[in-house]
Amino acid sequence: MLQPFGPNIWIVDGSDVAVAGFRYPTRAAVIRLSxxxxxxxxxxxxxxxLRTELDALxxxxxxxxxxxxxxxxxxxxKQAFPNARLYAPPRLQKTRPDLAFDAELDDESGTEWSGEIESVVMHGNLITAEVVFFHKASGTALFTDLLQQIxxxxxxxxxxxxxxxxxxVEPEPSxxxxxxxxxxxxxxxxxSLKRILDWPVEKVLMAHGAPVERDGLAFINRSFKWLKP
Incomplete structure (x- = not known):
């Protein structure tokens, strides 16, 4: 069920997924563009x-x-919405050659949502190159796996x-x-982090973890304190 999270942004929690025996909660976000x-x-x-709720939005x-x-x-x-454009982060197109991606995300992605959503690729990680988004209208930063709390x-x-x-399983996502x-x-x-910290973040969403609904920028600073020189 879609839950409002701010102006023109909703969240929906999905079913758990199992990876190596660990159960991860899942979450998606829906943003309605202008x-x-x-x-x-x-x-x-x-x-x-969920599809019925999306059709209503x-x-x-x-x-x-x-x-x-x-x-x-x-x-x-993609099967349900064949006319939608499908976007891959760095490295995914090689992993999923069965999917016909329309574009690969980078720091300048999304001319169709520029001015409403900004993005930064978090470079330098061997596991994944995560694209972090910022929805301006709601002041929400969207992290995927770089911040978690099971x-x-x-x-x-x-x-x-x-x-x-x-x-x-820390007291707050980390x-x-x-x-x-x-x-x-x-x-x-x-x-990459410096660019993220330039955003006026108020709230933080994660795919695996409780949303942070206030003082989002301070939360990100705490979470990545170990990365700073």
Whole structure:
């Protein structure tokens, strides 16, 4: 069920996905652009109910995979909305040659949403090149896997210990340890982070974790304090 998150932005929580025995909650965001088209960030499983709600909002024009790990539901969305443009982050097109992407995201992506949504590729990470977005009207930054918080009840036994060591069950969402280690080019990452910190962020959305609804810029600063020189 779509939940309003600010002016012309909604969120919807999808079903859990299992990766190596870990259960991850999923979340998508829907942004209605000024021209009326819908921008879909990090698609979750497309149910009939969700499709009905989307049809009531507008026409799906842009389907965005924000990093190379979030591609599980792209095929069903493209089948449901064949006229929508499908966007890949860096590295994903090689992983999913079965999908006909219309464009690869970069720091200058999206002329059709420029002025409403900005983007920065978080460079320097071996695991994934994540594209971070900023929706101006709502003051919302959208992270995918670089910030996470897994509910404690989702993980038990030895996997809970692994999650704790990976900083995935902290009191507030944080950058998992594996992603911190994977930032082998810290200079490139810092340059990307500097651009993100220039945004007037009020709120932060994540694919896996409770949304931050106030003092978003301070939260991002805390979360990436370890990256700063």
């Amino acid at each position: 021209a009326g088209g819908l921008f879909i960030w990090s698609p979750v499983h497309l149910t009939d109910k 507008g026409t799906v024009r842009h389907i965005v995979a924000p990093n190379s790990l979030h591609h599980l539901f792209l095929h069903e969305w 509910p404690a009840g989702h993980i038990t036994g030895w996997r809970r210990l692994v999650a704790k060591l990976d900083l995935m 950058v998992p340890r594996k992603f911190r280690i994977a930032f082998t080019n810290r200079g490139a990452a810092r340059n």
